[in-house]
Amino acid sequence: MKRTFSCGHIGKGQYCHACTAAEKSRQTEKLAREKAREKKQRAAEDDHVDLSMVTHLRAVQQQAREILRKVSAGEHPLALNGKPLRSCAGQVISVPVGRSYRLLFDAPTLRPLQLLSHEAYNHIADRRA
Template identity: 40%
Template sequence: MKRRLECGHRGKGSYCHRCENEHRENERQVAREAATELQQRLAKKEKQAIKQAIRSVAEVDPIDLSALDHVVSLQAKARAIIQAILNGVCYRRFRGKRLLCAAHGDVISVPVGDHYRLLFGANPVRPLKLIHHETYNNLLHSDRLRSMHRHGTVSGR
């Protein structure tokens, strides 16, 4: 015969199976949430460690590559191109070009991916700046590039 249990449900057993199942499910949910929180904390620490490693590598870069922070693979490619050219590899191996205009003849442009260009001074070969291709296109048609080689920087964005 069914009787009323302590929880208010009715049953024949010594305890309420329905409440017991709910209790177990709540415990599982709490355990899942704790595991998820732990994974999130570990992932956050991992990301912070990666960012710190990237910052420490960026400190030794000869030029600012922070424009490529969002694309780590292109940043690594830019570092490899800079290192190779400084070690004597010809810039043409990386599809680089000496700018054709006589006023810009001392500047070498090397593409990094589809949207960025590395600019090098030609005599002696040294990295000057990493710029977006739109800035590069505007720079070609201005007088700012003439002063870049003299001062070692590019004004603008």
């Protein structure tokens, strides 16, 4: 015999299967979001430079992390289309990340310095000239 549950659904059984399935789906989605958030936080903790300025641009973050990984593996930034800044007497190497961002490295140590937008990079390059 069918009955009406407290949620308003009608069915047979001890509980509303529709509401239970919907709740299970919500819990699964919530768990997936939490795992993705934790994965992002772990990736951010492993970064050598602050990539928070491009959190909304996942492709730029991935490309910057790939460049950082290659440099830490021994590849020289000049092999990654990097160019020495003339205004810094070659002490800083700029590697393009996408179209609008630059990753700066210290030339003697190949230590990453910071990720800059192209506008901020131009401002720094002009200021040091």
